[in-house]
């Protein structure tokens with residue numbers, strides 16, 4: 001097989017690698033650390049299965065969300081540790097209670113993000129939290145098929161392109177499979193994150209063994225060693241986080257993602273409920289994290305009902321969710337410095353390239369913060385003056 005799909009559209013979903021009957025496809029990294037399938041031509045028998053299961057060549061069926069629900073986990077601790085409302089955790093718990101298995105992401109010892117299977121409550125703990133980098137799917141699709149054939153219930157949570165890959169690989173729907181996709185900005189290659197962490201480690205002379213991107217109710221890049229925080233930086237002050245949020249260095253295919261739209265590839269879509277209260281007033285506070293749940297199929301709807309004992313849920317207008325969340329309408333746009341970053345990275349590495357390409361964004365953020373602080377001080381000053389004058 002000369003080419004499985006157009007390289008610029010490949011999402012690295014691994015469907016081809018899972019499907020290959022000769023095991024002659026592996027995922028390798030290009031100079032940007034982007035995972036791409038490579039075929040061992042000596043072993044390949046040109047059966048064409050890889051190209052047929054590739055979701056780039058045949059987009060899986062998409063479904064319109066049946067409704068939009070604002071939701072959060074009733075356990076405050078779980079909600080705190082999750083990226084938004086903790087609905088992913090509720091779905092995993094529901095699956096395990098029914099004797100099923102779950103798939104989600106964890107950082108391995110090299111800080112590579114991988115998708116793994118969990119069979120008990122302890123194992124799902126590490127799935128919590130959004131990891132803003134591409135996860136390696138590995139052979140989990142094969143494993144899902146094996147579990148389904150053993151009549152196990154399976155819940156698989158991933159980015160929409162990963163769910164598209166899983167569905168294309170499986171070729172048919174299974175009653176006991178629930179797919180959940182994240183509303184997704186786009187994913188950077190793992191290499192950028194690893195480079196960034198190495199740079200921080202060298203500066204602080206410590207070795208990180210875990211990473212989180214969203215702390216208790218806020219967005220911060222945090223590195224841990226033996227569960228102790230060794231580094232923490234606010235999102236708009238960190239060049240990796242700023243680059244991620246502003247679309248500086250996603251995989252090429254993310255900028256034309258066919259799944260960044262209202263019609264969805266999975267049974268259930270989850271994300272942050274940006275825009276909550278903008279069409280119909282409500283008094284929920286976003287500060288604790290509120291998820292949006294979009295059940296897209298009857299199976300998805302039924303599954304959400306099963307998880308209802310763990311979640312606070314309130315139906316909201318679908319348009320409120322769609323209008324509030326860009327990635328339910330279109331893919332992310334490229335940052336103005338995207339080309340510059342891509343030109344610089346192979347020669348100068350991550351730190352220099354990202355620092356140069358985000359310096360304007362970070363300077364602007366600092367300027368805004370200074371203005372806010374001045375406003376805060378002035379209004380405090382006014383309040384104190386009023387009090388003094390009032391007393392005279």
Ligand SMILES: Cc1cc2nc3c(=O)[nH]c(=O)nc-3n(C[C@H](O)[C@H](O)[C@H](O)COP(=O)(O)OP(=O)(O)OC[C@H]3O[C@@H](n4cnc5c(N)ncnc54)[C@H](O)[C@@H]3O)c2cc1C
Pocket residue numbers: 081082083084085086087088089103104105106113127128129130131132133134135157158159182183184185186187270271272273274291292325327
């Ligand atoms: C790369 C990325 C981009 C995102 N962009 C947006 C966005 O633009 N708008 C929006 O509303 N929401 C976005 N989200 C989703 C959001 O951050 C939350 O994950 C979502 O609201 C669910 O939160 P939760 O509290 O229910 O679960 P969490 O505790 O956050 O659990 C999240 C689930 O996502 C899985 N996961 C985490 N990181 C990855 C990854 N890199 N690849 C595959 N699976 C992963 C975990 O394994 C777990 O199953 C994004 C998430 C990721 C990972």
